[in-house]
Amino acid sequence: MSSSNDPRLPQAGASDESLLAAHEKMLGKKPDEQAHYKLLPLVLLFVFSGIIFYAGTYLNHFSGNYDPAVFDEHGHSASGNAAPVKLDPIVVGRKSYEQVCSTCHQSTGLGLAGVYPPLAGSEWVTGSEERVISILLHGLKGPIHVKGVAFPGAAAMPVFGQVPGSGYNWSDEKIAAVITYIRQEWGNKAGPVTAEKVAELRKKEGDRAEWSEAELLKLP
Numbered sequence: 001m002s003s004s005n006d007p008r009l010p011q012a013g014a015s016d017e018s019l020l021a022a023h024e025k026m027l028g029k030k031p032d033e034q035a036h037y038k039l040l041p042l043v044l045l046f047v048f049s050g051i052i053f054y055a056g057t058y059l060n061h062f063s064g065n066y067d068p069a070v071f072d073e074h075g076h077s078a079s080g081n082a083a084p085v086k087l088d089p090i091v092v093g094r095k096s097y098e099q100v101c102s103t104c105h106q107s108t109g110l111g112l113a114g115v116y117p118p119l120a121g122s123e124w125v126t127g128s129e130e131r132v133i134s135i136l137l138h139g140l141k142g143p144i145h146v147k148g149v150a151f152p153g154a155a156a157m158p159v160f161g162q163v164p165g166s167g168y169n170w171s172d173e174k175i176a177a178v179i180t181y182i183r184q185e186w187g188n189k190a191g192p193v194t195a196e197k198v199a200e201l202r203k204k205e206g207d208r209a210e211w212s213e214a215e216l217l218k219l220p
């Protein structure tokens, strides 16, 4: 049977020409004008890369390292160099006091009769800087007199300094802030205490046990 007599060819309606054209298309010799897509113009590739690069640099410059302390929606600085946040020691001190000290000494600073001595009007608080810092750094144990009232020392004042194995491990700044706060709250009128002074005493006193009243009285 010769191919020209094949009855399937006329049925398919395919002429030699159309078959050739179809093959040429498949071989990619001729661009297909019927399909409505083209390669992305190369110039757009450069435009998009440029935009992405710009966005990256912009984000890198103005993100402030995604630090919540840096972000200020009402800020006006366009430089991206945020000024270091200066915290008010009274605000920081009050917060620490309410979180920790008030459990024993109460929010009123009046303490608890016979157990927790008052800080309001206490000569230990408003007097010698060195004594009050020392009490915070290393704690206090045994009987003590506050405002002429004897406390038997049934409970102990915790250690807030960095003492191996125990203590609250508070930083010099945090200790200075809480002391600064109690020295001016509840009608107390004593000056602020600096973190430098706390650091100095921390170094000088080193690793030691809780103070007694007699030992504290020997401090300047």
Ligand code: HEC
Binding pocket: 096, 097, 100, 101, 102, 103, 104, 105, 115, 116, 117, 118, 119, 122, 123, 124, 125, 132, 135, 136, 140, 141, 142, 143, 144, 146, 151, 152, 153, 154, 155, 156, 157, 158, 160, 178, 179, 182
């Ligand atoms: C677990 C309870 C407790 C906590 C918490 C506590 N204290 Fe005390 N504090 C005491 C006791 C008890 C004494 C008295 C110790 C003694 O009798 O020897 C004392 C004594 C003191 C004194 C010296 C006496 C006086 O009344 O002036 C100061 C100052 C002081 N505490 C400050 C603080 C500060 C500031 C904090 C928080 C950072 C704090 N305390 C947290 C229990 C506590």
